[in-house]
Amino acid sequence: MMTPSLEKNRVPKIKSFQRALGDNAHVNETPMATIKMQIKRLNFYYGAHRALEAINLDVYANCITALIGPSGCGKSTLLRALNRMNDLVPQSRAEGEILLDGENTLAPNVDVVEIRRRVGMVFQRPNPFPKSIYDNVAYGPRLLGVNKRSDLDAIVEKSLRASALWDEVKGKLHESGLALSGGQQQRLCIARTIAVEPEVILMDEPASALDPISTYKIEELMQQLREQFTIVIVTHNMQQAARASDYTAFMSWQMSGALLDATRAHAGRIIEFGATKNIFTNPQEKETEDYITGRFG
Amino acid sequence: MKQTPQPLWLKTFTRQIQHGDVIFRALTILASLIILATFVAIGFELWQNTTLAREKFGLSFLTSDEWDPVQQQFGALPTIYGTLQTSLFALLLALPLGLGIAIFLAELAPTWLRAPLGYVVELLAAVPSVVYGLWGLYVYLPNFVKPTAQFLNGTFGFLPLFEGPVYGPSRFAASLILTIMILPTISALCRDVLLAIPNTQREAALALGATKWEMISQVLIPYGLSGILGTAILGLGRALGETIAVTMVIGNNRDLSPSILHPGYTMASIIANEFAEATEEIYLQALIEVGLVLFFITLALNVLARLLVWSVARRTPSELRA
Ligand SMILES: Nc1ncnc2c1ncn2[C@@H]1O[C@H](COP(=O)(O)OP(=O)(O)O)[C@@H](O)[C@H]1O
Ligand SMILES: [Mg+2]
Numbered sequence: 001m002m003t004p005s006l007e008k009n010r011v012p013k014i015k016s017f018q019r020a021l022g023d024n025a026h027v028n029e030t031p032m033a034t035i036k037m038q039i040k041r042l043n044f045y046y047g048a049h050r051a052l053e054a055i056n057l058d059v060y061a062n063c064i065t066a067l068i069g070p071s072g073c074g075k076s077t078l079l080r081a082l083n084r085m086n087d088l089v090p091q092s093r094a095e096g097e098i099l100l101d102g103e104n105t106l107a108p109n110v111d112v113v114e115i116r117r118r119v120g121m122v123f124q125r126p127n128p129f130p131k132s133i134y135d136n137v138a139y140g141p142r143l144l145g146v147n148k149r150s151d152l153d154a155i156v157e158k159s160l161r162a163s164a165l166w167d168e169v170k171g172k173l174h175e176s177g178l179a180l181s182g183g184q185q186q187r188l189c190i191a192r193t194i195a196v197e198p199e200v201i202l203m204d205e206p207a208s209a210l211d212p213i214s215t216y217k218i219e220e221l222m223q224q225l226r227e228q229f230t231i232v233i234v235t236h237n238m239q240q241a242a243r244a245s246d247y248t249a250f251m252s253w254q255m256s257g258a259l260l261d262a263t264r265a266h267a268g269r270i271i272e273f274g275a276t277k278n279i280f281t282n283p284q285e286k287e288t289e290d291y292i293t294g295r296f297g
Numbered sequence: 298m299k300q301t302p303q304p305l306w307l308k309t310f311t312r313q314i315q316h317g318d319v320i321f322r323a324l325t326i327l328a329s330l331i332i333l334a335t336f337v338a339i340g341f342e343l344w345q346n347t348t349l350a351r352e353k354f355g356l357s358f359l360t361s362d363e364w365d366p367v368q369q370q371f372g373a374l375p376t377i378y379g380t381l382q383t384s385l386f387a388l389l390l391a392l393p394l395g396l397g398i399a400i401f402l403a404e405l406a407p408t409w410l411r412a413p414l415g416y417v418v419e420l421l422a423a424v425p426s427v428v429y430g431l432w433g434l435y436v437y438l439p440n441f442v443k444p445t446a447q448f449l450n451g452t453f454g455f456l457p458l459f460e461g462p463v464y465g466p467s468r469f470a471a472s473l474i475l476t477i478m479i480l481p482t483i484s485a486l487c488r489d490v491l492l493a494i495p496n497t498q499r500e501a502a503l504a505l506g507a508t509k510w511e512m513i514s515q516v517l518i519p520y521g522l523s524g525i526l527g528t529a530i531l532g533l534g535r536a537l538g539e540t541i542a543v544t545m546v547i548g549n550n551r552d553l554s555p556s557i558l559h560p561g562y563t564m565a566s567i568i569a570n571e572f573a574e575a576t577e578e579i580y581l582q583a584l585i586e587v588g589l590v591l592f593f594i595t596l597a598l599n600v601l602a603r604l605l606v607w608s609v610a611r612r613t614p615s616e617l618r619a
Pocket of ligand 1: 046049051069070071072073074075076077078089266
């Protein structure tokens with residue numbers, strides 16, 4: 001249940017963390033990380049259905065923030081609100097503010113194309129274009145007006161290296177991206193995303209359709225990407241969140257009996273947010289504990 | 298009385314009969330065989346009924362522009378030219394237009410407008426051609442086709458394609474009426490092609506900072522290209538065979554003039570127009586041979602177009618192969 005003190009976000013206490021969490025050795029220990037994106041009082045509606053309620057969340061620069069929670073609690077909705085991908089859903093509507101470097105991306109006169117350029121996205125299922133590997137990666141830069149062959153070559157190589165795919169595909173850049181394996185396709189999609197040098201990368205269960213080895217590669221990749229990008233990842237995999245993220249937000253539905261009317265019954269909320277280590281070793285909320293120990297969801 | 302156990306094959310067979318498997322299979326096979334048989338029978342009939350004409354004119358039937366019932370000399374070149382010119386010109390206009398309408402219907406129109414507008418487009422595809430012909434003759438031709446033809450002649454008259462003089466009825470008029478007639482089919486089918494493209498492709502493009510237009514032109518159209526070409530084939534098929542509306546506006550003239558502004562004939566319209574007058578055996582056979590040629594041209598164009606679609610489809614994902 002929500003206690004009043006949790007209504008606003010806990011500012012995570014960023015002390016130097018012990019390696020209590022097994023693999024989580026790489027937690028960003030910057031004493032006071034800067035806030036890259038800030039979500040304030042966000043409500044989100046699909047028609048009359050309220051999918052998110054009173055979301056407050058800070059996304060720290062060059063950190064990996066994981067969103068976890070039971071299926072249907074609004075993780076994807078929240079993630080897709082961050083680059084306004086939900087604009088595509090007819091009759092959807094957002095209230096509140098989402099600040100990107102202090103600027104409200106939900107403001108009416110904002111340039112959505114620009115936002116999406118700065119906040120890139122990797123999807124749950126790899127979705128390369130039916131074009132060559134090269135053209136997949138070069139697609140974004142070309143949109144930005146990069147047309148010189150040598151410039152494009154450099155960007156393509158750099159992006160494929162950064163997504164740990166270069167060695168596997170350097171000999172066949174002009175073959176179809178669809179000919180790659182699922183894991184390679186997903187890394188191709190990551191390469192395509194970082195080719196436009198976004199500031200934030202959103203990932204919606206990027207490894208859920210992949211085998212364990214590909215999953216491991218993607219997680220490893222995220223650690224490298226964190227140096228340059230801010231990452232927000234949705235995952236249903238507790239281990240993945242614990243291993244790979246610096247901060248974790250646990251989301252769940254609004255379950256309070258008093259609020260159980262048709263429109264609010266399933267509105268997703270953030271139950272608890274904090275350093276990943278704290279969430280997983282010392283959760284403050286019973287619901288969080290139940291979820292991460294597998295008693296719920 | 299005790300039942301003797303049935304052998305396995307009998308059991309399987311009865312089950313298949315009960316579940317309709319066998320019957321269903323037989324029916325579908327029969328249906329496809331009927332189509333094939335009809336196709337072969339038509340070709341055979343046309344071939345049989347043109348023996349005299351084929352023997353008399355040989356290949357010159359395809360290359361001669363002489364069509365003289367009195368002298369009993371027949372050459373189909375002007376009508377072949379008319380059919381190809383009007384159909385291709387109509388396709389040239391209708392494909393981009395139809396694709397544009399499809400893009401509007403599938404991607405740009407406000408959601409509440411999409412369904413009703415879609416119905417109207419589909420409805421237009423169902424209007425009988427004679428209605429198009431009447432409308433074309435009395436409204437379209439004087440008010441739009443003729444002024445446009447005059448403009449083309451005035452501006453591009455130095456090209457053989459747009460040579461004068463400008464009459465009302467012409468191959469140009471036929472092309473424009475065909476454009477309107479195949480437009481609904483092409484729009485509706487292209488819309489379906491666009492709607493079949495997974496949303497993840499749209500999202501991928503937009504997430505990279507593509508504008509809507511960039512998404513449509515660089516991602517959706519390449520993705521759906523083989524399907525779009527497939528709809529073009531269907532449109533072309535309809536244009537090649539369209540008879541009554543064309544006959545009403547094309548001017549029914551046997552000259553072999555390169556100009557699209559000249560009155561002409563198509564293969565379908567010469568048959569429709571002259572069949573009743575063809576009392577001589579050879580005249581009748583010549584008309585049937587025109588039908589034979591049309592049959593083969595349609596076949597050849599379809600095969601060609603199908604090959605084109607295949608070569609494109611090999612480069613695009615399997616879901617959308619036409
Ligand atoms: N496009 C949509 N239209 C209507 N409702 C949606 C749409 N997408 C998600 N929802 C609803 O919003 C809620 C949250 O969904 P989602 O964000 O996908 O959850 P999660 O990713 O946590 O599983 C669910 O109840 C779901 O049914
Ligand atoms: Mg989801």
